[in-house]
Amino acid sequence: MVTTTSFFATGWEHIVDINAYDHLLFVTTLCAAYQLVQWRQILVIITAFTVGHSVTLVLSSLGLIPTNPSIIEILVPLTIMGTAIANIVRHDEDLGARAIKLSYAIALLFGLIHGLAFASNFKVMMFGENILLPLFLFNLGIEAGQVFIVFLFMGALWLYNKFLSGEHLKWNLFVSGAGFGIAFTLLLNTVGSA
Numbered sequence: 001m002v003t004t005t006s007f008f009a010t011g012w013e014h015i016v017d018i019n020a021y022d023h024l025l026f027v028t029t030l031c032a033a034y035q036l037v038q039w040r041q042i043l044v045i046i047t048a049f050t051v052g053h054s055v056t057l058v059l060s061s062l063g064l065i066p067t068n069p070s071i072i073e074i075l076v077p078l079t080i081m082g083t084a085i086a087n088i089v090r091h092d093e094d095l096g097a098r099a100i101k102l103s104y105a106i107a108l109l110f111g112l113i114h115g116l117a118f119a120s121n122f123k124v125m126m127f128g129e130n131i132l133l134p135l136f137l138f139n140l141g142i143e144a145g146q147v148f149i150v151f152l153f154m155g156a157l158w159l160y161n162k163f164l165s166g167e168h169l170k171w172n173l174f175v176s177g178a179g180f181g182i183a184f185t186l187l188l189n190t191v192g193s194a
Contacts, residue, residue: 007134011141014118016148022186023114026080027149029179030107032172033087036158041100046146048104052111053118054139060119061131072116073190079110080183087176 015023027046034042059065086106090099160166 005137007137008141008144011138011143012145013141014138015142015145022076022080022117022183024149025179025182026076026083026110026114027146028153029080029083029087029176029183031150031153032084032175032179033090033103035168036154036161039154042150042154043147045100045104045107046150047143048107049111049114050139050143050146052108052113053115053142054111054135056112056115057119057135057138058131060116061135065116067116067119069117072113074187075113076117077183077187077190079113081180081187082106083110084176084180084183087172088180 014020015027018024027049030045030049031042034045056065060067083106086103157171160171161168
């Protein structure tokens with residue numbers, strides 16, 4: 001039985017569950033281009049992703065947009081790969097105000113796509129419920145999970161900087177390259193099983 005409070009837990013688990021690694025991968029790849037001093041920008045971009053996620057869930061739950069799981073399973077790895085490529089081709093000095101606003105818009109757009117990946121499960125949970133409070137709690141759980149993942153990720157970046165005197169460019173290339181490679185494998189598996 002789904003209770004109101006379980007929506008927060010479901011949102012949290014949707015992000016931090018290792019079996020939902022596509023979202024973990026997206027969040028970490030999204031953060032790779034940012035340095036520790038840019039933590040506010042990271043929180044804003046993660047929130048933009050959550051807003052996109054929320055809009056899709058509302059529209060899907062109300063039956064205003066269709067969901068096609070086979071297409072979404074292809075689009076999700078493409079969003080990760082696109083984020084990784086963007087991280088690699090731009091440099092730290094390129095992260096001016098205009099580039100950051102573009103990053104927010106892309107995170108919002110990709111949030112729309114990732115929201116579709118969970119829309120069918122959310123519809124089942126919503127059976128007989130008022131949508132506003134469950135959706136708020138679910139998205140609060142997602143945001144809390146994302147902030148937790150970002151906190152762990154930035155902690156790893158801090159350790160890398162502090163004890164290995166690591167360069168941010170190398171960090172970005174490694175994390176983005178790994179994100180691209182894992183997403184590409186996920187895409188191949190999805191296409192191969194279709």
